[in-house]
Amino acid sequence: MKKITFLFIVFTQILLGQNNISLDYYLPQNISFNQEIPTPKEIIGHEVGEWHVTHDKLVEYMKKIAEVSPRVSIENRGETYEGRPIILLTITAPENHSNITEIRKSHVQLTENSGNSLNTENMPIVVYQGFSIHGNEPSGSNAALATIYYLAAAEGNEINDLLKNTVILLDPSLNPDGLQRFAYWANTNRSHVLNPDPNDREYDEVWPGGRTNHYWFDLNRDWLPIQLPESKARIKTFHQWMPNILTDHHEMGTNSTFFFQPGEPSRVNPLTPKMNQQLTKEIAKYHAKALDKIGSLYYSEEDYDDFYYGKGSTFPDINGSIGIxxxxxxxxxxxxxxxxxxxxxxxxxxxxxxxxxxTLEAAKNLRVDILNYQREFYTNARKEAAKSKSSAYIFGDEKDAAKTYQLAKILESQKIELYQANEDITINEKTFKKGYSYLVPKNQKNHRLIEAMFDIRTEFEDSLFYDISAWTFPYAFNLDFEETKTAGNRTNNITLRTGNVNEQSNYAYLFDWHEYYTPKALNMILNKGLRAKVGKTPFSLEGKDYDYGTIMIPVQNQKLNKSELYEFLQKVAKEAHIEITSVATGLTKGIDLGSNDFEALKKQKVALIVGNGITSYDAGEIWHLFDQRYNMQITKLDTDNLGRTSLDKYTTIILPNMWGSALNGTATQKIKDWVRNGGTLIGYRNAVNWLERNDLLKVEFKKNEMTAKNITFEQKQFFSGAQVTGGAIFKANLDRSHPINFGYKNETLPVFRNTNIYMKPNEESYNNPIQYDLNPLLSGYISEENLELLKGAVPFKVQRNGSGRVIAFTDNTNFRAFWYGTNKLLMNAIFFSKVM
Structure with a gap:
């Protein structure tokens, strides 16, 4: 009985003790602190770890410390989608602050040719410390409170020596919107008597959770494509400072302990120098020693890898830094x-x-070695560039300036030099048009980063990947690209061209469907109540060729008079960055403008199913595409309310990737009735299985029937993992006459896929407008068994169902917001479904 009573007392102390947590629990012992520096509790009203810090309180404390400490300065680098500041603290010795601009310039010079003359013995090391890029992994941002207090308030020779030799760039919240969302959840469900039962509501966040940002993106996958404001801020800082070490503080499953890099040795990207991993191991010794001291369990060289350069811990590795x-x-x-x-x-x-x-102790003690490594990284990169057989990559799309521009802006943001072609160039039957293409010289500082972004790889040391295995950027944008020795003119001002209407017409206006922002233009026109038609057949008029999908706006019988129509279309052209052509006759070479091959289009009212059972990443990418790229309204319908919601007003409903029974029987029947009455239902990835099970789509699947032979229990994980298609790029053949492919100029399309859903083609060839090639692998990993299944399979199907249409995509056409090349497939499915 005494033993039980004792255990109860200990257990109760654990549960209640957190309410009495002290800052001393975190701080090193036997160190004095400056009493003029306020503790977190004095500013935010609670002890570190007592409550989950909200982003506003976190910023409040950081501002106060920057105000009172000569070691700390603060800057606001922009705003999130929800208007929260993206702050950064620079922490170093006061004497370094007085000379910080020169320190930064000298440090960056280490990566240039002129850096060979610098004496690294006298240079401070630069460490970027980033916390909680996943908002519901909050221990990092809460630890940032204690970290900034220690760095600002600690006294003695040890901290003075550290700050003299180190510049710390402290990013206390890499995901302000997500952190705020999770802090609200954890705090509003916190009991006074803390309850460790994992079944408690506190540990079961509502959908979509705090992991992601406003549009439900995983910000830790955006370091390379930089599509989001949080990423743009931190990448700008990275290139301004070129830090030597970048730390990325995350969380994993509750039953795990603590992990630090290096990760799996066989899963390091081959473009990463071996010295990077050796230095990572040296730094790891400091983590092990520190965690040993406080008795925390940990592990290393397992689970996680350093392959995809779009993660925070891997992006530094291709930039002469060390990611942890x-x-x-x-x-x-x-x-x-x-x-x-x-x-x-x-x-x-x-x-x-x-x-x-x-990390900071390791940085200080290994300072010279790490600085020398950074210089050596760029010296060797320049040597590799000089040996390159070709002098540059060239990329572009002769019919789509906007898509080309968007890739150029990414490269520019990554501090990669770009050149514009002096003239039209043809290489391997691909035309690179002046004004629609860019050259990327290989012989430049960021040579290795360029190789990483243009990399095509189909052979790998390991068959398991923590993230995607391919991200070749010209493929992602569906751009033509080649290696060349052609020269060009260097450009320091990449701009998106302004659209225009050439002149006022009394008859009609036309615009090609090739440009990226044409869906934005068409949506503006239809929302204005104007009549527009789509041409299903190519034609020529007044010396210009028009392709499949050309949009025609007649002048007669519109709600605007001809002058008002002209003015409105000027606005449309400028906002959508397209050329709209005025024509004076309907007589063409091919189909005339009054032909029945011009199909009338209707205003679209689109809904997106979200909520429990739906993959928030996929849903967020679609929401972002509509909201940020095309300025199109999209109604988010929650799965919990779908059975009670009238669907009559919607022309299109999009069902993203899903799992389990996301839609109950009532909701399913309601959707089926809506489709039969004329709606268009678009399903993605696993939703294709749901469409088939509920008799909305007739489809046959190819299945991987392989069984394990001569595989031990220990090897089971690797056997099953090798069959995962985590993210690779494949070639699909297009029937450009089909409306789903309007706006695509090539006969093939690079398609990203991260599923093992394989649909058999239809017996009628015209029902397979997108079909995987018999030699489909362009870049990335796929098992031999799955590759066989993919050959000749189709990633797209459309079928009539009553008066409506059901459309299926096995693959994500909107992946992580940077897969511009397949965005138009979704837009075509929305605007042209009735033509299919």
């Missing part, structure tokens, strides 16, 4: 049961704080 991933077992709230005992929120914060300091 930390993964802490998550309490997902304030306290939770785990296989390792009761896991408290303060404990998770302490591990993050401890490794933040061990």
């Amino acid at each position: 991933l930390f993964e802490q077992g998550s309490s997902r709230g304030h306290i939770q049961e785990s296989e390792n005992g009761i896991l408290t929120f303060p404990f998770t914060i302490r591990n993050q704080f401890t490794t933040a300091l061990s």
